[in-house]
Amino acid sequence: MKLYQFVIVSVLLFSGVIAAAGPQDPPRRTGEESIYDELKKAPDKFRERTNPLANDVDAVAAGGVLFEEHCEECHGKEAMGGKKAPSLRAEEVQNAAPGAIFWILTNGVVRKKMPVWSKLPEPERWQLVSYIKSLGAASARGSQQSRP
Amino acid sequence: MLSLFPNSFGLFMLRLIGIVLLMVSTLVHLPSAWSQENPYIVAYDHNLEEPGSLEVEYFSTFGTQRRGPDFHAYWAELEYGATAWWTTELYLDGQTTFGESTLFTGYRWENRFRPLQNEHLINPVLYVEFENTNGADKILKEVEGHDVEADYAVPNAVARQERAREMEFKLILSSNYKGWNFTENTIATKNLSNEPWEFGYAMGASRPLAMKGAAHRCNFCRQHFVVGVELYGGLGDRYSFGLKDTSHYLGAGLAWNLPSGWTFRFEPTFGLNDNSHQFLLRWGVSREFSGFGSMVGGLFKGRQE
Numbered sequence: 001m002k003l004y005q006f007v008i009v010s011v012l013l014f015s016g017v018i019a020a021a022g023p024q025d026p027p028r029r030t031g032e033e034s035i036y037d038e039l040k041k042a043p044d045k046f047r048e049r050t051n052p053l054a055n056d057v058d059a060v061a062a063g064g065v066l067f068e069e070h071c072e073e074c075h076g077k078e079a080m081g082g083k084k085a086p087s088l089r090a091e092e093v094q095n096a097a098p099g100a101i102f103w104i105l106t107n108g109v110v111r112k113k114m115p116v117w118s119k120l121p122e123p124e125r126w127q128l129v130s131y132i133k134s135l136g137a138a139s140a141r142g143s144q145q146s147r148p
Numbered sequence: 149m150l151s152l153f154p155n156s157f158g159l160f161m162l163r164l165i166g167i168v169l170l171m172v173s174t175l176v177h178l179p180s181a182w183s184q185e186n187p188y189i190v191a192y193d194h195n196l197e198e199p200g201s202l203e204v205e206y207f208s209t210f211g212t213q214r215r216g217p218d219f220h221a222y223w224a225e226l227e228y229g230a231t232a233w234w235t236t237e238l239y240l241d242g243q244t245t246f247g248e249s250t251l252f253t254g255y256r257w258e259n260r261f262r263p264l265q266n267e268h269l270i271n272p273v274l275y276v277e278f279e280n281t282n283g284a285d286k287i288l289k290e291v292e293g294h295d296v297e298a299d300y301a302v303p304n305a306v307a308r309q310e311r312a313r314e315m316e317f318k319l320i321l322s323s324n325y326k327g328w329n330f331t332e333n334t335i336a337t338k339n340l341s342n343e344p345w346e347f348g349y350a351m352g353a354s355r356p357l358a359m360k361g362a363a364h365r366c367n368f369c370r371q372h373f374v375v376g377v378e379l380y381g382g383l384g385d386r387y388s389f390g391l392k393d394t395s396h397y398l399g400a401g402l403a404w405n406l407p408s409g410w411t412f413r414f415e416p417t418f419g420l421n422d423n424s425h426q427f428l429l430r431w432g433v434s435r436e437f438s439g440f441g442s443m444v445g446g447l448f449k450g451r452q453e
Contacts, residue, residue, distance in 0.1 A: 058363040061363035061364070062360065062361040062362060062363045063361070065361055065362065065363065065364065065365055066361045068365075069407055073438045073439065083442075084200070106267050107265070107266040107267045108232060108266075108267075109232075110231075110232040110233045110262065110265050111232075111233070111265060112232075113199050113231065113232050114232065115196075115198045115199065115229075115232050116195070116196075116232070116267055118195075118267045118324045119184050119186075119193075119195040119324060119329070120184060121326075121327035121356060121359040121360075121371075122326065122327065122359070123327075123359045123360040123361075124359070124360060124361045124371070127360065127361050
């Protein structure tokens with residue numbers, strides 16, 4: 001096989017794989033609910049874990065940087081949700097135990113396109129939990145301030 | 149124009165440049181994604197590509213050669229996260245043997261599958277690869293069977309005549325524990341002609357220099373640097389399994405993951421016995437682009453009213 005023939009075949013083959021795998025449809029409302037249900041699957045062992053960086057003054061800011069680098073692409077700016085992944089400001093997430101969010105980050109939801117983030121060291125995952133939890137608090141503050 | 153490049157190398161370079169320009173023009177509109185890559189060049193861990201992301205990579209290996217000229221082998225990789233549990237990858241290989249020639253040596257198509265849904269203490273990944281290369285391929289992406297240094301001293305003009313169509317299988321067992329990654333790869337390769345199964349191994353350990361992220365964006369923060377070691381070599385074939393007449397290597401690697409989506413890797417590697425190249429210097433650069441799958445998929449999707 002000559003080089004140009006090979007390149008054409010390879011590009012077509014690779015494009016076929018990519019086209020077959022994507023694009024990823026935006027999650028529907030029912031899909032979002034089932035995604036949030038994943039939080040309930042966290043084992044008690046994880047759910048009972050407390051965030052060791054809860055009192056770390058830099059944890060939220062560092063988590064924000066990590067969120068921007070790893071999560072914003074799917075979950076959208078300021079975690080409002082995007083085409084590929086749900087909002088993290090939803091009650092289901094904000095009311096979830098920190099350990100349950102940590103469990104989701106560690107294990108992903110592979111069948112529903114949420115990657116496994118165990119390659120981030122544990123403290124970075126906890127920093128992400130701190131940031132995600134801070135979003136709920138920020139929203140609540142914002143809604144309180146907007147009240148007359 | 150072609151007269152400036154009177155040999156096949158010129159044609160190869162022109163086509164390569166064309167392909168690269170085409171790809172760059174396509175990718176330049178896509179957002180980059182920051183990736184946390186380990187410094188391994190031979191070993192694989194269980195961390196797959198994020199779904200929809202494309203990682204474009206270039207790797208280079210400079211190798212010393214006793215009883216023959218030194219060489220510079222290189223390969224380009226297109227790594228795509230088809231799903232969260234399936235990563236597919238295309239390789240294009242080439243090499244320059246100093247004082248001889250430069251040639252394209254073949255291609256590989258690999259797939260990695262993650263069979264288990266959750267993270268475990270040990271995480272298996274199944275690896276399947278088809279490779280169509282010639283005997284002059286020197287990228288040393290894996291060492292298997294009775295691969296020894298002397299095999300690479302054959303002149304390019306002779307070695308390129310040999311065609312190798314192989315299926316390669318790996319069982320990747322990898323763990324992330326307290327910031328460390330430990331991985332072990334068991335390799336089994338079958339040449340599709342009448343050759344026996346060949347075996348090999350690769351293992352590695354790595355760790356970022358810092359466990360916590362910084363509270364501001366930075367390029368030189370310690371968490372962006374990952375250091376590691378990898379050990380790999382051949383284990384003979386079906387008829388002569390073991391360490392006899394095999395080569396083995398130990399490398400110390402560094403990966404620098406930039407927030408802009410670029411990753412640089414550097415790994416000096418040393419041969420551990422007389423059958424091994426004495427020294428290999430490996431380095432690589434890669435960039436991850438998110439949203440590539442959606443963009444390509446959109447091209448194949450009709451307009452939705």
